[in-house]
Amino acid sequence: MLTNAQFAGHLEDIAQLLQVVGANTFKVRAFQNAARTIEKLPEPLADRIAAGTVTSIDGIGKSIAADLIELSERGSCTVLDELRAQLPAGLPRLLDIQGLGPKKVQKLYHELGIGDIDTLEAFARDGRLADLDGFGKRTEEKILAEIQRLRAFTGRTPFARAMPLASELLAFIRSLPDVARAEIGGSLRRMRETVGDLDFVCASERPAPIMSAFATHPLVEEIIARGDTKTSVYLRGGISADLRVVPPAVFGATLHHFTGSKEHNVQMRARALKAGLRVSEWGVFRRDGDTETPIACATEEDIFAAVGLPWIAPELREGDQEIETAEKHGLPELVTLAHIRSDLHMHTTWSDGAVDIAAMSAAAAARGRAFICITDHSRSLTIANGLSRERLLAQIDTIDAFNATHPAVPVLKGLEVDILEDGELDMDVDVLERLDWVVGSIHSRFNQPTEVVTARLVHAIQSGLISAIGHPTGRMIGQRDGYSFDLPTIIEACEAMGVALEINAAPERLDLNDTMVKQVLRTSNVWLTINTDAHSPDGMDSMAFGVGMARRGWAPRDRVLNTLPLDEFLKQRRKPAAA
């Protein structure tokens, strides 16, 4: 049976092929919308097909439902087969080239018979594109450059790589003269785990010098476009960045527009139209016959208020029910960084951390935490200098002694214990029972079958000796997928045992992710914890990223365990005790 991602992939293929044959753009969008919806669907689409409730999914009507059923039965469908029979397999890939859209791809195919990127490159090198109507020498050069770029750099940039780059550029923009305000926009502001490009929105009455400075920044490799209010560039490493400079009076409208997502913006505008309004990056306008009057543009709050909505947090702006929910005043009070009182997963020089216990406590104090828990690795993780029974006992004494000095931030005694390949824990029961908090994590045998990993996790949870599962999926964004397990089963086991699920805030992990957080919240009362897994004081700064992922999952403050003060936390957490 196909997975939701596979169903979505097929619909996406249909959308691409339809574009290339010149189908109605709204039809294309219908397939794209359906693909996105299925990708985000919490339950397997196969279940909906079996239950005959496919058409009740928003954006899926009779026609696409029939395609999906056909896909589930034989792995393909008539629409897809017919489109593929009509066109060379490599043609949709031409759409990946920046500057080539459906119209130009059609022209290349119909007039020159170009059906793949290699052929296109050969034509461009020979100068045979410039003769084509609407193509010129400049276009030919651009296509060649874009093909090179596409081969060197594909896909989206992981959050962990994008954020430092964006922070550096933002600081630079803010340092320029006459900049009233500047912010990061786009998917980075929405805290998506990967980003396609970097967006900056800047408020100033004098855009020209700001654009010049941006375009000549050392990180900029090439200028893509440069107008009066917008500059687009390629940065070294291949990611692109856009800077938009507008007068301070419309900053809110522009920030909203360039925060997106695209789907959110489309829905906001459709909503505005029904109320006789028009929304653009310049503000909200009331239409009175042929005149238009601006009614909001200064702040994001104004923009939302103008269309009858409360402010919606950027992390929610994915076009995934946030507008409907906001309208009913049903959005949760999302957890914020300021709510976080503790950090319950971190390492010291006792295992593979960079500093000692006192230094981590001081670093936590500097970041406003009220308490922390030290969770060094257990013995089987030899590469990380994991703690033996004896060393852990020694660390317990050390922490007791440290707390006796009345530090600003007290330290709880913990361990990140390895969940071994059979689900047993990598530490003796009597020692685990002396700890305040135990994070159980998988660090080995990632390739076990789904059922085996699920049973392995359940066994660990049911031991009664762990308080939380650390980085539950084991994924590293853009590097490895992690191991696979059945989430509903794990959620159920956690709920039965009072075990929490971690949102690991390390930017390369962000694990659990947003959709899993939603699933935990929707289907259980399991506590979430947001922890940095810091291996140094700087690592504690990642808390904001974990909070961002929690917010993307619509996590309210009262479902996050480490928003609690110490006494309340101690009552609510799972105290390690053999079941």
Added chain:
DNA sequence: GCCGTTTTCGGCCCGACTGTTTTCAGTCG
């Protein structure tokens, strides 16, 4: 192709920038 507190037919977001155009189509986000 989808959808309906103005519509079961006729809509479906909006503007900047580029290149090849003598006035605008195509692409992008």
